Amino acid sequence: MRATTPLRESAPARGHLPPRPDILAPHICADGPEPTDTNAVPALRPGPRRGRWHRLRRWLGAVLVLAVLLGMLTGWRAESLVFGLPAVVLGAMLPLLLPRVPGWRLSLRGALAFALWFAVQSVRGAVDVARRAFAPDMGLRPGFRPYPLTLPQGAPRVMFANTITLLPGTLCAEIEGDMLIVHMLDTRMALEPELAALEGRIRALFALPPNPELCQ
């Protein structure tokens, strides 16, 4: 099963050809490295074949994930395939209809370290906010702070924004271009060191080079 034709045109963006302007939207900083470059391998094959193979691999990957999910949810019963099989096949095609995002990969060691750190931080954040909720004087001085984004577009940024919400006292309120608007429960707390540390962990998680000082 292959993807439908309208998607084929987006395939060359994967190689070293110039990125399509409508995919890498105006948020991207002008002088920073192009995000797809961080993961792109030298093009050994001509563009179209590579793109087709890439889409097939993406689709098969989605089929595998959905099939395992279905199996675990239904206890591997054969009769669940009546509805399950069409659902898996169609569900796996959904990512192909969405706009392309820059590719990314995870580092296993980074992921393990991140999971552990994530657990500790979510406990810290929850204990902090629970203490404030029960304290007579909640110790609030809420306000917004901007924070410049240096992570590449796509999964790393989404991960960054969502994890900020779990850190003690911070909440990702909005992303305006390359600027993140963070809401703080107490603006007297230091923001930059915490977020810079988180950024370093996200870079380790996605196997990105350590802070190349873009956009600053």
Added chain:
Amino acid sequence: MLEGFGAILIAMGAVFFVAGTVGLLRFPDIFCRLHALTKADGLGLALIALGVALLAGTAGAAFRVALVWFFVAIASATCSHLIARYARHGAGGVP
């Protein structure tokens, strides 16, 4: 032993849910309330899910509980971001 541990985890999770609700009622504006809901309820759900997975015993049930936690965690962070953005754009009259 395992049952006791699971029950303790579930009780702790309930405490965090109560804390999140108290924060929702006491905090002064919508953004502070989002802090209470995302963080305290997020950990509350994680603890309850962990306790339930311990009590459930089978790997299949534990996996299903883990899935529930995973999707709720993503949805809660995304929703709080969307609500905050909507409130910032002056959706007038949001307390």
